[in-house]
Amino acid sequence: MLYEQELKTFVEGTTNFFEVAAQQPATLGSPYLLEGTPAVHEYTGVITISGKREGVVYFTAPKAMLTVLLMKMQENDFSHETMRDLVGEVANTISGNARRDFGRDFVISVPSVLSGEKPDVPHKPGQRSFIIPINWRSHSAKLVVSLS
Amino acid sequence: MNARRAFKLMIVDDSNIMRRRIERSQQFEDLQVVGTAGNGVEALALFSQADPDVVTMDLTMPQMDGIECIGRLVALKPAVRILVISALADKATAVEAMERGANGFLNKPFTDRQLNEAIADLMRRA
Structure with missing residues (x-):
């Protein structure tokens, strides 16, 4: 149980990433529980957790949201690599926060990035996931917390 | 008339976005970006040629991480001033970086103002 x-x-x-890097806060949608592998958007930043908890946490976002986020960050390169870079940075921030708050009880991986149609997101069979919609401007991403 | 001293900055980060962000956001006329590197190995290769006064250093990078790179850069040039810019927000990481020779620590994500204040602090000490 989480x-x-x-x-x-x-x-x-x-949310801290949006608030600081883009100077415009994100809002949360209603969280829900999901059984099975959650659907992902075009770009996904994943951290793997072991120790006190086991599983994955990932931020998955559509290209349209990342494009606007990059614009807000004064970036002018909107290439595939830059999109991957950006979700990696969001996952990096999530990872850093977790290391600060959870200490050595959690072993947290360096973020990895998935992209493309139907990427192979790590998911333990039978594991339920918390899905937290992250709404920013007119776009919506998801934070997926899948830990046992 | 005294000429103002110009400082040389090297940016080390595996994220292209972050390297460009730091380069674009720093607002000092007397600070010249002399090189950027995507990991510790590239930073070491560039360091002697670029001879920076100030380095911004990410920690989590492939090939050679920032903690190891800090120690190696300080061994090459003890006077270099290093600002760690990392998402790793825990105290133990900051202490380890400082023990290796870093002079400041800025958490990602950061605002332009936070970045410029942190760089200004290092330039005062360089």
């Missing part, structure tokens, strides 16, 4: 404080750490890592 504790509220643990979820809060992952959510704050995500």
Whole structure:
């Protein structure tokens, strides 16, 4: 079972990126539980967690949202590599927050990035996931927390 | 009339976005970007030729991470001033970086103002 404080750490890592890097805060949609592998958008930044908890946490976003986010960051390169770079940075921020808040109870991987149609997102069979919609401007991404 | 001293900056980060962001956001006329590197190995290769006064250093990078790179750069040039810019927000990481020779620590994500204040602090000490 996930504790509220643990979820809060992952959510704050995500929203903090929008608030600081883009100078425009994101809002949260209604979280929900999902059985099975969650659908992902075009770009996904993944961190793997072991130790006190086991599983994955990932931020997945559509290209349109990342494009606007890059514009807000004064970036003018909107290439595939830059999109991958950006979701990697968001995942990096989530990872850094978790390391700060959870300490050595959690072993947190360096973020990896997935892209393209139907990427192979790591998911343990039978594992339920918390899905937290991250809304920013007119776009919506997802934070997926899948830990046991 | 005294000429103002010009400082040389090297940016080390595996993210293209972050390298460009730092280069674009720094607002000092007397600070010249003399090189950028995507990991510790590239930074070491560039360091002697670029001879920077100030380095911004990411920590989590492939091939050679920032912690190891800091130690190696300081061994080559003890006077270099290093600002760690990392998403790793835990105290233990910051302490380790400082023990290796870093002079400042800025968490990602950061605002332009936070970046410029941190760089200004290093330039004062360089």
